[in-house]
Amino acid sequence: MPQVRRSPEEHEVVVVGSGAGGGSAIQVLTEKGIKVTLLEAGPMLDPAKEFKEHMWPYDVDHRGAEEGGAAYFGRGKSFGYFTTTSGGWQLEGEPYTVGEGSEFQWFRSRIIGGRTNHYGRMSFRFSDYDFKPYDRDGLGTNWPISYEDIAPYYDKAELFIGVTGTKEGIRSAPDGIFQQAPPPKAHEILIKKACDRLGIPCIPNRRAVITRELNGRPACHYCGQCGRGCLTASNYSSSQVQIFPAMKTGKLKIIDMAMAREVLTDGSGKVVGVSYIDKRTRQEKRVRCRAVILTASACESARILLNSKSKHFPNGLANGSGVVGRFLMDTVGFGLSGQVPALEGLPHYNSDGIGGAHLYMPWWLWDKHNQIGFPRGYHIEIGGGYGMPGIGSFHGQARRFGYGMRLKEGVRREYGTTVGFAGRGEMIPNNHSYCEIDPNVVDKWGIPVLRFHFKWTDYEWKQARHMERTFAEIIETMGGKVTGLSAAEREKEGISVPGTIIHEVGTVRMGNDPRTSAVNGFCQAHEAKNLFVCDGGPFVSNPDKNPTLTINALTWRSCDFLAEEMRKGNV
């Protein structure tokens, strides 16, 4: 047994995890003068040392293929050598397991800022109807809060983070307070024309990038390399936008390399602190505090709760209802690309832009469900333009054009003429998709690990086929030709592998009824007033809007509530 070190220090609020939820909690609470202690399972982030923004592939001898050509063997860094991801689908010594007959992949970051350092930065508000899904189609469950409850916090989050966009008045994609959106790229103008013909709205993208200076952060310089980490902090990451500034307030204490094991309760069932493993010494340590906010990511927070067993909470903390780990959802993903002859011979230009597309298509058939044969919907993300060549950029041409001048000229002709479409759709929570503690496996820190179970149902498969038809229609309407998957391959790969869109949510569901939910509408545990969960865990549904902005807004709302409860002496 490792000796347990008890810190004599009494902390105010302990936050576990430093992604979108943790960063927002730190920002909001320290601004109010409340002292926060952050436990992060990874190390401190040093952008100047770690970000590879503006590097050319030839600046490294391996050109991005990594030592021994690891990228060729699927063993390279997730999303490529030049990205700023820390973590991946598998972490050394920190396994998870998957139940028989299921498939699930879990991406975890271990670094200050978590997955916000590299995420896609799509920032979409949920629609009014997204909070009441059961009322519309009898599937899933309503949220205990409504759009009106969260709207002021979307405002605050957008104003603080900075999100591009335009006012459009589309019900599925409520307008926000936007930074100026950049103009569309050449291929996107064609895509928009095609969408106009097909009756699909195609509007300026909403990404957490600033095109005008904000709170001392300079405007975007249009290198398109958000995924590498932005040295000028012109996009949102919780590390650069929330945590680093909070460090200057003197109100934030960061304990890095701290792997949370469980939330501690006293004899009366009150939360009194967190126990964690110091990864540098493998010693178990404890922090005592007034309140705990879990922001470790939906599944990691569920894991911590399930592992926090005591006399009072034999099923784990906040789990009297048994819902912790249940209702696990990812986003439904499907992608298709096409080659567009109209883009051949185009005078080349710098199409990098704000990183990612400048237009996107919000869901447009929210009142046509009786015609389309499946519930809920999806939005469409766009790819294309003259990307910086990298490892693998022209493997497709290499296979099609053989070798020699035919290949060299083929690449010249086709470079920048491909467009891609990715659908991001809503899954209905089901009884076969959940995570639980694997009774037989612990990680290298001795902490029991998660076991995942997952199933797509007909709802998701039908939606993916609708995406496929739609994308093919758009490509053909632009005069292009679908490339990539053959019919035989589509049958196998016609929907994303569960977990791989990295929008896993729902495992610490919120609700008004303690018998069917773990936390209330303020993300406060029904069973412990001084315990909050502020990540994707409390999501009741997983609308076709990427979850980060809603995590920011929900956390802000919860922390306003927590601060007020602390002031009143209720927490």
Next chain:
Amino acid sequence: MSSANEPLVQIEDPSRRDALRSIALAVTLVAGGQMKLEAAQHVHARARDEKKKTGSYAPKLFNDHEFKTLGRLAELIIPADTVSGSARDAGAPEFIDLLASQNEDLAAVFTGGLSWLDAEMRTRYSVSFVGATAEQQTAMLDSLVEAEQTKRARAALGQTYEASEHYRDFRSYGTYGAPGLGPGVAFFGWMRKMAVDAFYTSEIGIKDVDFRGNATLSEFEVPKAAIDHALKHSPFAG
């Protein structure tokens, strides 16, 4: 803070990292947050200039004959033309040698593949690949590409040997695979993929495709000529 004309980034002897750190620092220090374009571009230019030119390269894994064969294959895969140099000029042999020297599996693909190629060339023409004429070399590569494309076309239709009614009837294998050329097809796949990557990730290749990005702009604009061209050639013309 700083006046408009004052250079924001002053570097004595910058490594790339230091240079980028200086940009970040400069940017965070500027009132109003406007980055000075010249300063940033200056740093990028310096970083490029400092890239060491490859002089004579001593292969880490391959012997001289193998290395020479890699070079010939690379220039057949992406040849030099009036626009730009070849994959050999872009450092493909060095790139492959470096990575294969760090990875036994990759080393086996290349040493085995090169040896297979020479053996096949000797059977066909009684000469090694580098010793053969250009016509003999391209005839060899043409047969590999043809075998590869036949195989792929069948696979796309679900017509693989494993899925066929002839599975386990070994006499039928030739109909579905590439008789005798299987190892060559696999090797050439690796050779071409890595030669293509080496070329298009080099300064030569990036210039060849006319990539204009990785810059620092104060506003994003799309040239009218590009939009006009796209619309004119699209179904939305007129």
